[in-house]
Amino acid sequence: MLLNQFLLLGAFLFATGVYGVMARRNSVLVLMSVELMLAAVNINLVAFAAYQNNVAGQVFALFVLTIAAAEVGVGLAIVLLIYRNLRSSDLDDVDVLKG
Amino acid sequence: MFFLDHAWLVPLIPAVSFVAILFFGKRLPRNGAELGVVSVGASFVLSCGALIGWVQRVNDAKPAGSALGGMVHAFGQSVGRLGAEGHVAAVSPVVHHLTWWRSGGIEFGAGTQIDGLAVMMMFVVTLISFLVHVYSTEYMHGDRRFTYFFAALSLFTASMLLLVVADNTLQLLVGWELVGLCSFMLIGHWWEEKPNSDAALKAFLTTRTGDVGLTIGVIMTFFLVQRATGSGSFNILAVNSAALSGHVGHSFVFWCALALFIGIIGKSGQFPLHTWLPDAMAGPTPVSALIHAATMVVAGVYLGARLFPVFWTGFNIHDGGVNPMALIGGITIIIGAALAFVQDDIKKVLAYSTISQLGYMVMGLGVGAWTAAVFHLFTHAFFKANLFLGAGSVSHSGAHHSFDMKKDMGGLRKYMPITFATFLIGSLALAGIFPLAGFWSKDEILVTANAANYKFFFYVGLVGAFMTAAYMTRCIYLTFFGEYRGGHAHAAPELDGTAHGAVEDVADAHLAEVAEAAHGHHDEPHESNGLITVPLIVLTVFSVLAGFINAAPFHIEKFRDWFEPRVAFPVSTIVHPAFSWPKAIISVAIALAGFAVAYAYYWLGLGPQRLAERNPLARAGKMFLVKKYYLDDLYEKVIVAGIKGPIANAVYWVNQHIIDNVLNYTGRGAKALGEMTYEYIDQGVIDGAVNGLAAGTGEAGGAARQLQTGRLQFYALLLVLAVGLFSLALWIAS
Numbered sequence: 001m002l003l004n005q006f007l008l009l010g011a012f013l014f015a016t017g018v019y020g021v022m023a024r025r026n027s028v029l030v031l032m033s034v035e036l037m038l039a040a041v042n043i044n045l046v047a048f049a050a051y052q053n054n055v056a057g058q059v060f061a062l063f064v065l066t067i068a069a070a071e072v073g074v075g076l077a078i079v080l081l082i083y084r085n086l087r088s089s090d091l092d093d094v095d096v097l098k099g
Numbered sequence: 100m101f102f103l104d105h106a107w108l109v110p111l112i113p114a115v116s117f118v119a120i121l122f123f124g125k126r127l128p129r130n131g132a133e134l135g136v137v138s139v140g141a142s143f144v145l146s147c148g149a150l151i152g153w154v155q156r157v158n159d160a161k162p163a164g165s166a167l168g169g170m171v172h173a174f175g176q177s178v179g180r181l182g183a184e185g186h187v188a189a190v191s192p193v194v195h196h197l198t199w200w201r202s203g204g205i206e207f208g209a210g211t212q213i214d215g216l217a218v219m220m221m222f223v224v225t226l227i228s229f230l231v232h233v234y235s236t237e238y239m240h241g242d243r244r245f246t247y248f249f250a251a252l253s254l255f256t257a258s259m260l261l262l263v264v265a266d267n268t269l270q271l272l273v274g275w276e277l278v279g280l281c282s283f284m285l286i287g288h289w290w291e292e293k294p295n296s297d298a299a300l301k302a303f304l305t306t307r308t309g310d311v312g313l314t315i316g317v318i319m320t321f322f323l324v325q326r327a328t329g330s331g332s333f334n335i336l337a338v339n340s341a342a343l344s345g346h347v348g349h350s351f352v353f354w355c356a357l358a359l360f361i362g363i364i365g366k367s368g369q370f371p372l373h374t375w376l377p378d379a380m381a382g383p384t385p386v387s388a389l390i391h392a393a394t395m396v397v398a399g400v401y402l403g404a405r406l407f408p409v410f411w412t413g414f415n416i417h418d419g420g421v422n423p424m425a426l427i428g429g430i431t432i433i434i435g436a437a438l439a440f441v442q443d444d445i446k447k448v449l450a451y452s453t454i455s456q457l458g459y460m461v462m463g464l465g466v467g468a469w470t471a472a473v474f475h476l477f478t479h480a481f482f483k484a485n486l487f488l489g490a491g492s493v494s495h496s497g498a499h500h501s502f503d504m505k506k507d508m509g510g511l512r513k514y515m516p517i518t519f520a521t522f523l524i525g526s527l528a529l530a531g532i533f534p535l536a537g538f539w540s541k542d543e544i545l546v547t548a549n550a551a552n553y554k555f556f557f558y559v560g561l562v563g564a565f566m567t568a569a570y571m572t573r574c575i576y577l578t579f580f581g582e583y584r585g586g587h588a589h590a591a592p593e594l595d596g597t598a599h600g601a602v603e604d605v606a607d608a609h610l611a612e613v614a615e616a617a618h619g620h621h622d623e624p625h626e627s628n629g630l631i632t633v634p635l636i637v638l639t640v641f642s643v644l645a646g647f648i649n650a651a652p653f654h655i656e657k658f659r660d661w662f663e664p665r666v667a668f669p670v671s672t673i674v675h676p677a678f679s680w681p682k683a684i685i686s687v688a689i690a691l692a693g694f695a696v697a698y699a700y701y702w703l704g705l706g707p708q709r710l711a712e713r714n715p716l717a718r719a720g721k722m723f724l725v726k727k728y729y730l731d732d733l734y735e736k737v738i739v740a741g742i743k744g745p746i747a748n749a750v751y752w753v754n755q756h757i758i759d760n761v762l763n764y765t766g767r768g769a770k771a772l773g774e775m776t777y778e779y780i781d782q783g784v785i786d787g788a789v790n791g792l793a794a795g796t797g798e799a800g801g802a803a804r805q806l807q808t809g810r811l812q813f814y815a816l817l818l819v820l821a822v823g824l825f826s827l828a829l830w831i832a833s
Contacts (some may be wrong), residue, residue, distance in 0.1 A: 018819055022812050030812075091811055098809025 006047035014040035027079045027089045031072065038068045102148030103156070103193040106211045109145050109221055110260035112138045113228075117254040124246035129236070135249040136232045139256055143225035146218070153218040157661055160190045191666050192217075192336070194266050205321075205331060212266035212335060215662030216404055216473065220263040220397075223480045226641075227393035228256040230634035234488055235385040237630035238495055248288060248383070255281035255386075259394040263401065267333040268317045271405070275313065275366070275398055279306050282395045286382035298381035305375035309365015313402070316358035320409065323347055323355050339408040339667035349412070356413025359406060360424060367399025368454045369461055370431045374730050376454055377438075380446040380502070384491030387446060391453040392484035397476055400460045404473050407464065411669050416467045417551075425548075428462025429559040431455065436566035440573065441724045444502045445490045448574045452529065453483055455563060459544055466556055467674055468547030470649075470659045475544055477658070478528070478536035478645045485525035485638035492518045492631050493578060497624035504577035505584070512579040514624040519579050521635040526575055528642040530568040530690045533683070539646035542683050550676030561689050568693025576701040583624065651678030 013036050020033025042061045049057025083089045116138030124131025196210035211217075232252060239248055258281055262274025280303075287299025320338045325331035326348075327341035342352055363369065368376040376396065380387055390396060403410060403424070414422035435455030442448045456479050463472030494502050497515050501507040512519040528535035531542065541564065549557040626632065649658035659675070808814075 021815050022819070094811065095809035098807060 003051050010040040010043040025090050027091050031075045102152045103213050106213045106264050109142045110257045112142045113253045113257035117250050120250040131246040131249050132236045135253050139229045139232050143229045146221040146225045150218045150222050154661055157190050209270050210266035211264040217263055219662045224259050224393045227484045231385045231389045234634045251284045269333045272317050278395055278398055285386040286379045288383055295381040298378040302375040302379045305372055306365045309362045312358045312361025319355040336667045342408040342412045352413040356410045363399035363403050367396050367457045369427050373454045377447045377450040380450050388484045388487035392480040400476050403464045417672050425462050425465030425556050428458045428465050429556050431458030432563035436563055439570040443505045445504050446502050449486050463544040466548040466553040467551050468544050470663050471543035471547050474649050474658050475540035478540045481638050481641035481645050482525045482528040485642050488635055489518050489522035492627045496627040508578045509581040510583040515626045517632045521639040524639050525642055526571040530571055531564055533687050536642050536646035542686055546676050546682055551674045565689045565693040568690040569697040572694050572697030
């Protein structure tokens with residue numbers, strides 16, 4: 001069965017994404033890491049759909065792709081505005097919510 | 100019938116006018132006087148409507164009474180005669196009642212009970228009040244509290260009318276007390292002078308003494324109804340029926356009657372509580388006229404007439420002999436008339452005359468002469484109002500606002516012909532000269548007293564008639580005849596005396612002229628203007644003609660037919676003696692003798708002149724009269740001082756030592772308790788809890804604050820750790 005390999009790939013991609021989100025300073029790279037995590041989820045969805053002969057999982061994957069595209073659009077716009085305001089895209093500089 | 104059903108409007112209109120004058124009077128062009136005159140005029144019109152409506156009601160009821168009525172009527176005899184034989188149908192009063200609240204089966208409310216007595220009183224009260232209002236617009240012109248005066252006058256009228264239309268004793272009591280209050284306000288109208296406010300207080304407190312009796316009487320009559328029918332009531336008809344029913348023990352009815360009678364003594368100036376009435380002359384003259392003719396003092400007689408069955412049963416009036424009511428009335432006739440001889444103040448002569456005439460009314464009720472007593476109230480209202488307003492006219496235009504007959508009057512008949520003529524006719528009516536109003540009513544009282552086995556009171560009445568004629572002759576002699584003594588005009592006690600009095604003391608003709616012009620007066624006495632003389636003339640016409648409404652020898656007995664109650668009233672047992680020419684001639688002859696003796700004494704100088712200066716016994720007698728039988732001294736020095744002295748001191752001691760100590764210690768204890776509460780409970784427990792909660796919240800916030808780094812990736816780490824923890828937990832749990 002090929003499922004294990006797909007799941008392992010998904011887990012690897014997800015872990016890479018988590019690491020990127022937490023470790024990278026550049027906000028564009030953080031955004032890209034989020035995309036990696038979404039891709040990992042998509043792989044899982046498609047893999048399970050194929051495994052169970054259920055097309056619903058693939059439909060969900062399409063929805064995730066669409067929403068991810070929208071999310072990247074919004075996210076990049078935010079990053080752009082942050083850069084415009086702070087002259088930096090470093091996430092460590094964005095700490096105005098500090099209590 | 101509209102006017103009978105809507106009699107509640109009659110007292111309401113002046114009551115509304117009272118409020119309106121109080122609030123808007125000063126902004127009106129005539130300072131509120133027009134409101135008073137118009138409202139009382141409207142009430143008068145409504146009262147006339149009610150009177151006509153009632154007469155129609157009585158006339159309509161007659162044919163149903165008996166076939167005999169129509170038959171005898173066809174023979175040309177007056178229908179009125181039939182009243183005596185009891186063939187007249189019962190004409191029930193028009194009663195409307197509004198319940199205010201019920202409590203324990205007792206109903207409290209207001210209502211109107213319109214019958215002959217009520218419509219008669221409404222007519223008299225509104226007519227006299229209307230004339231007094233018109234008169235006052237001139238008499239009180241320029242007064243410092245002109246608006247207030249008219250407001251009080253309106254309330255006075257409204258209160259009396261409220262009393263008159265009452266269908267229950269509680270409402271009657273309310274009207275009664277309001278009348279007392281208004282008389283207090285008006286007698287003390289010029290309260291800046293001490294004697295005036297003293298007189299007002301005296302009037303109020305003396306009548307209050309009687310009111311205690313009335314209040315007890317009202318409560319007792321409630322239980323009188325309860326004893327007779329099983330459930331108590333304040334309704335006047337119910338009280339009267341209960342008194343006549345015979346189901347209640349006689350002694351209880353007697354005590355009811357006595358308690359109510361004490362109220363009458365206080366209000367109607369009967370001996371021994373008459374002393375306030377002469378002092379009440381401190382008020383403005385129109386008020387005196389109103390008090391003596393239509394409102395205040397006749398309220399007592401009205402009460403006696405209203406609840407007559409209670410007295411009838413309680414005092415055994417039909418038995419003849421002596422009862423408290425007749426006795427007090429008789430005493431009052433004589434003592435009032437005697438005091439009138441030694442007064443120098445024209446108004447006080449009239450005041451004692453009123454006391455004496457009220458004695459006639461009360462004595463009339465006491466001997467069972469209901470119709471005659473009420474008739475005397477009716478006629479007396481006209482000639483007494485006439486005399487008072489006449490005295491006011493004399494003072495206003497002829498005597499520089501003084502009322503002293505010996506100092507400031509005399510010879511005024513030449514200057515004031517209209518006032519003189521009206522005053523003379525009023526005096527003749529008062530003395531009971533044929534055929535003026537007083538003759539018919541006084542004669543009827545005397546004849547009834549004689550016929551009902553009250554011979555003694557018949558003679559008392561005759562003596563009173565003699566004295567009345569004599570003191571009125573003295574009064575007219577001093578006021579209108581002889582030389583004018585008012586040349587040395589002096590300070591006016593009644594008017595805003597500063598400019599008036601001060602200037603006249605200065606013998607500067609020019610200054611005096613200016614001041615007089617400002618007041619619209621002249622030094623010479625002169626006739627009063629139309630606003631004063633027209634009411635006098637109207638009242639004189641009534642003084643002459645009012646008696647003919649019940650003139651027995653001409654077979655006119657409308658007063659009895661129209662106004663005598665037929666429901667809850669001892670109709671069958673009450674005495675209606677026939678007119679007697681010999682007795683009428685005797686009473687007129689005695690009155691003429693009174694005139695003659697007084698004429699001889701004052702005009703011709705016959706008899707023992709200045710006896711009081713020569714004979715110690717006569718001097719003592721005169722002193723006794725001048726001192727008003729020492730009753731004032733008794734009340735003030737013995738009773739009031741007795742209460743003021745030891746009792747007041749004892750009360751003061753109790754107040755200082757016992758009540759104050761209790762209060763002080765209670766106060767101190769409460770203060771200590773309060774301090775303790777503040778220190779421990781309030782500051783310690785409650786404030787501690789509140790403050791602790793706030794501090795705890797602050798600390799917790801400070802700690803939680805540390806978590807909020809503002810760094811996005813730190814939050815993400817926490818998120819991942821949390822998910823990891825939950826996953827671990829799920830894995831372990833599964």
